[in-house]
Amino acid sequence: MFVALRDLKHARGRFILMSMVIVLITVLVTFLASLTAGLARESTSAVTDLPADHLAFSMPTPGDPPEFIASRVDADQWEGWADVDGVVSADPLGVATTRAETPGATVSVTALGVAAGSHVAPVREDGTPGDVDPGTIVLTRAAADALDAHVGDAVTLGGTRLTVAATLDTDQSFSHTPVVWMTLDDWQSIGARGAARAPGAAVSATVVALTTSGTADLAGADAALGTTTLTTSDARSAVSSFTAENLSLTTMQAFLLVISALVAGAFFTVWTISRSGDLAVLKALGATTRYLLRDALGQAAVLLGGGVTIGALLSAAAAAALSGVVPIAVTPTTSLVPAVSLILLGLTGAGVAIARIARIDPHAALAAR
């Protein structure tokens, strides 16, 4: 990179300008990736944080894609799942978004209903799942903050007063609403999924949370019990807002990545054309095409590496500053994957642009300039 590094220093105005473009694109892409992850977490963490590996849905119309909003499982189904070989636990879980009220606030929450002794009951401070007593409610931190509720306070859900039994240090949310926990009976009594259950009527839930040993015949059990089983990760797509939201944001990221490749390609096309005279001289002096391509690609790598690193750091700093205001999650995946993609796509764009070096005729060095 004898010439490339000196070109970077000599034509610093042009390269700084290009670096700024790369920095800005990187900030956009990595911030968007962090925002996508943050929104995804806000939309689905109640599902992905469950101590279960699969969820069994039962849709009103067999064959429909699973959705939390429409799924309804009954006792025969979760008891059937509990008897399947390889299934360690099968717990009914009610999921429904509703309105919660305290004297000082009214907020939307997602009520999760669990049966007594459930393996997916909220994890308490000591790290173990704790039952929720009838007539009480357990609040996640965000729900407690939003409702300004503390242990012993009353919270009204669907006209039913429940007493706050505990608040959790953890945050789970579903479809951008904070989670509250209650018994499956109370969950059904508040009419979170339509009309309140009549006394004595059969209990139902939304899904069956499964913990499996890996040997369970899930497809066979689905066929026998009329359910559709997904991993907890795949079950995110059953949250109605998640798929569209995630697709929109991921599409924006993809467009930005393509734009970054085109911008890098356009810059290095113009740059290569502007220095074609120098390249002809270098060839006439004995530089091989491979040497010149390596030199130019190295220059692009320095430019992209520097710009992307600065952009990713700026984005992480901005995300840290805004973490309390917007749902944002900065992880190695949200920073490194877009950064590496930007560098690779940028190098691809630059590579296509500098390929024209191979066509430069050293004979041109003899022409007067």
Added chain:
Amino acid sequence: MDLHLDHITLVYPDGDTHLTAVDDVHLTIPAGTTTALLGPSGAGKSSLLAVAAGLTRPTRGTVTIGDDVVFTPGTSVARATRVRLERIGMVFQSPRLLGSLTALEQLELHAHLRGERPAAVRARSMDLLAAVGVADHAGKRPAQLSGGQRQRVAIARALVRRPEVLLVDEPTSALDHDRGTQVVELITGLARELGAATLLVSHDASTLGTVDAIERMLDARLAHPAPPARA
């Protein structure tokens, strides 16, 4: 080593016909001597220089350095590039220095092209810059040098790897008579000192007082007839 241009013919396609730029030119330049090639524009001087440098493959004929045939009609681009890197120095019509490199780095570049550390030729580069009279400007970029200084740096660049052949294309075209004469004198002196067979293309006979031989080209041919081609 001597440079032999052996019955060189160069024909370019020109629309539906062909243009003969060099027509059976036979020329030998002994090592350590400078031969000037004079002639009007379009006579074929630069085309012959391009063939001698391996920048253009001859249609017929061969280029030989010492006993090695280096360029023929079938020589590959890769081989021609390697020969230029290892055995030929070139000075172009305009200095053609790289704008981002200092005068010293223009010379050190050659070491890098050969896969060596630039520092390995630093002492020789400084000696050469001193020999051409621009050692005080070693840290300057081309934009900070005068036209004459740039041409001197270009000459030093061509000689940094002790080439067996030095090819010089119109080195005085942008200089006044006195500076042009000095540049030609510098080239012939250094060529003699380094033992390089030097072919210098020029349009100005008045600056060529120090060269060892002058050949004239007209209509793609040398003024003197070529000897019969070897079988």
